[in-house]
Amino acid sequence: MKKLRIVDILKSEREISIGDKLTVMGWVRTKRGSKNVAFIALNDGSTINNIQIVVDVQSFDENLLNKIYTGTSLSIEGELIESLGSGQQVEIQANNIKLLGEANPDEYPIQAKKHTLEFLRDHAHLRFRTSTFSAITRIRHAMIFAIHKFFNDKGFVNIHTPIITGSDAEGAGEMFRVTTLDVNNLPLTEDKKVDFSQDFFGKETNLTVSGQLEAELAALAMGQVYTFGPTFRAENSNTSRHLAEFWMIEPEVAFYEIDENMDLAEDMLKYVIKYALDNCADDLAFLSKRLIDEEKSKPEKDRAPMELIEKLKFVLENDFIRADYTEAIEILRNSKPNKKKKFQFVIDKWGIDLQSEHERYLVEKHFKKPVILTNYPKDIKAFYMKQNDDGKTVRAMDILFPGIGEIVGGSQREEDYTKLRNRMKEMNVPEQEMWWYLETRKFGTVPHSGYGLGFERLMLFITGMGNIRDVIPFPRAPKLAEF
RNA sequence: UCCUCAUUAGCUCAGUUGGUUAGAGCAUCUGACUGUUAAUCAGAGGGUCCUUAGUUCGAGUCUAAGAUGAGGAGCCA
Numbered sequence: 001m002k003k004l005r006i007v008d009i010l011k012s013e014r015e016i017s018i019g020d021k022l023t024v025m026g027w028v029r030t031k032r033g034s035k036n037v038a039f040i041a042l043n044d045g046s047t048i049n050n051i052q053i054v055v056d057v058q059s060f061d062e063n064l065l066n067k068i069y070t071g072t073s074l075s076i077e078g079e080l081i082e083s084l085g086s087g088q089q090v091e092i093q094a095n096n097i098k099l100l101g102e103a104n105p106d107e108y109p110i111q112a113k114k115h116t117l118e119f120l121r122d123h124a125h126l127r128f129r130t131s132t133f134s135a136i137t138r139i140r141h142a143m144i145f146a147i148h149k150f151f152n153d154k155g156f157v158n159i160h161t162p163i164i165t166g167s168d169a170e171g172a173g174e175m176f177r178v179t180t181l182d183v184n185n186l187p188l189t190e191d192k193k194v195d196f197s198q199d200f201f202g203k204e205t206n207l208t209v210s211g212q213l214e215a216e217l218a219a220l221a222m223g224q225v226y227t228f229g230p231t232f233r234a235e236n237s238n239t240s241r242h243l244a245e246f247w248m249i250e251p252e253v254a255f256y257e258i259d260e261n262m263d264l265a266e267d268m269l270k271y272v273i274k275y276a277l278d279n280c281a282d283d284l285a286f287l288s289k290r291l292i293d294e295e296k297s298k299p300e301k302d303r304a305p306m307e308l309i310e311k312l313k314f315v316l317e318n319d320f321i322r323a324d325y326t327e328a329i330e331i332l333r334n335s336k337p338n339k340k341k342k343f344q345f346v347i348d349k350w351g352i353d354l355q356s357e358h359e360r361y362l363v364e365k366h367f368k369k370p371v372i373l374t375n376y377p378k379d380i381k382a383f384y385m386k387q388n389d390d391g392k393t394v395r396a397m398d399i400l401f402p403g404i405g406e407i408v409g410g411s412q413r414e415e416d417y418t419k420l421r422n423r424m425k426e427m428n429v430p431e432q433e434m435w436w437y438l439e440t441r442k443f444g445t446v447p448h449s450g451y452g453l454g455f456e457r458l459m460l461f462i463t464g465m466g467n468i469r470d471v472i473p474f475p476r477a478p479k480l481a482e483f
Numbered sequence: 484u485c486c487u488c489a490u491u492a493g494c495u496c497a498g499u500u501g502g503u504u505a506g507a508g509c510a511u512c513u514g515a516c517u518g519u520u521a522a523u524c525a526g527a528g529g530g531u532c533c534u535u536a537g538u539u540c541g542a543g544u545c546u547a548a549g550a551u552g553a554g555g556a557g558c559c560a
Contacts (some may be wrong), residue, residue, distance in 0.1 A: 029521090033517090038519085039520075114494095173558070236484055236558090237557085239555085239557090242559070405560095455560085456560080
């Protein structure tokens with residue numbers, strides 16, 4: 001008997017016809033019914049949609065049927081029939097039901113009703129079984145695949161940069177230490193410091209906070225490379241936009257100026273959005289509906305101006321705004337909230353860093369589109385960014401998205417050996433630990449650019465979810481490592 | 484880490500000015516009924532009111548500390 005996944009049973013060009021026998025396996029979403037007939041909505045994770053199993057109650061053992069609840073796993077042999085009900089086109093008339101695994105309703109926490117996302121976070125091992133989370137998980141896969149496809153089709157080479165790093169000079173945040181030393185009995189040097197020469201690597205090591213520096217090494221030989229790997233930040237960040245362990249995409253391209261870098265980032269974002277619209281229509285429709293329901297409980301002024309799919313199409317069809325930091329400061333300085341001192345941080349002079357409230361004003365109120373800001377003051381950006389001729393700014397670019405803030409951060413890199421070395425000295429970046437990075441500027445240096453995209457931030461945008469802990473299966477954050 | 488708010492049945496929530504035996508919907512159980520769509524109808528069971536200390540004759544309700552969660556901020560992707 002043919003074993004089929006639910007997605008393949010429900011699609012229009014299916015392998016089997018009405019009247020054919022088949023086997024289907026999955027988990028019960030709901031069971032309804034009575035003495036004569038029962039209906040089981042079965043889901044196997046292959047699609048957001050369920051297949052309806054029709055059970056003639058009289059021809060089955062009552063004890064078996066009494067054990068079928070939400071969460072129970074079943075193997076069904078039956079016949080594909082056209083549905084007599086109105087909610088679906090086809091369904092399966094069960095001939096044989098095998099109970100694979102019981103789910104005691106007194107203990108099984110997931111019910112056939114709406115649960116809060118907070119509750120599901122506490123049951124992360126079971127939340128894959130909900131419609132919302134299975135939709136997110138399928139979309140997440142599609143986005144991973146789309147990103148690799150985008151870069152592969154453009155001839156990029158994927159680089160696995162190290163997860164354990166011996167350099168603590170990347171300056172991108174607090175790091176998690178990696179050690180095999182006995183933390184209850186640390187070896188000490190003569191001056192009572194921990195003796196890391198006895199550690200596994202013979203030196204201090206940490207989990208990576210960015211693959212960029214290593215990706216640059218590869219780009220300065222391979223031309224076009226990208227990384228897509230786990231990234232770790234030990235910051236005590238308790239927000240809906242931060243994780244301690246997240247996935248980052250970092251393309252790095254030789255012979256690339258900042259404008260080409262912006263084009264690449266915009267093309268990539270639009271490519272993956274289109275990929276989602278083309279390949280995840282059912283899941284997006286479900287999430288859109290879910291979001292609309294959720295918005296109904298909010299006051300009208302706090303509601304999103306567009307529903308999810310409309311928003312994705314809008315971003316796809318419009319050019320991102322490109323503006324200089326200096327222009328942004330002028331816009332903000334002359335803005336109503338600034339003049340009325342509604343901003344918590346009033347914009348008074350050139351050179352200050354933009355706060356979330358400013359970025360949100362630019363994206364959501366002023367431009368009403370994604371915005372790429374460039375040419376930031378050098379003092380608020382990293383040491384490796386290319387210095388402009390004005391002596392004040394660097395060729396940084398941040399892409400700001402509505403509702404999410406900074407989704408991409410990148411720059412043209414400083415390729416001049418002397419300028420880079422001087423900047424490292426000014427910013428107290430230890431030169432001796434970065435000798436390998438500097439050597440790429442000493443030997444055959446070329447202009448190059450790259451950026452970092454936070455994958456989970458992209459997922460927030462694509463799915464319309466509000467909390468980053470709901471777009472990754474097993475979130476890591478302060479006090480959160482249960483699952 | 485800071486600010487604000489929250490924590491009551493398995494889940495989502497209500498609970499008046501501090502006052503008798505803490506309620507509802509869903510879920511579960513029992514029964515009825517039905518090609519049902521998170522089925523419906525009737526009934527039943529189900530509580531460490533987050534924890535600790537305090538105020539009070541009396542605390543779900545007031546105070547303090549702590550835990551956990553949410554929203555916002557900082558850091559950033």
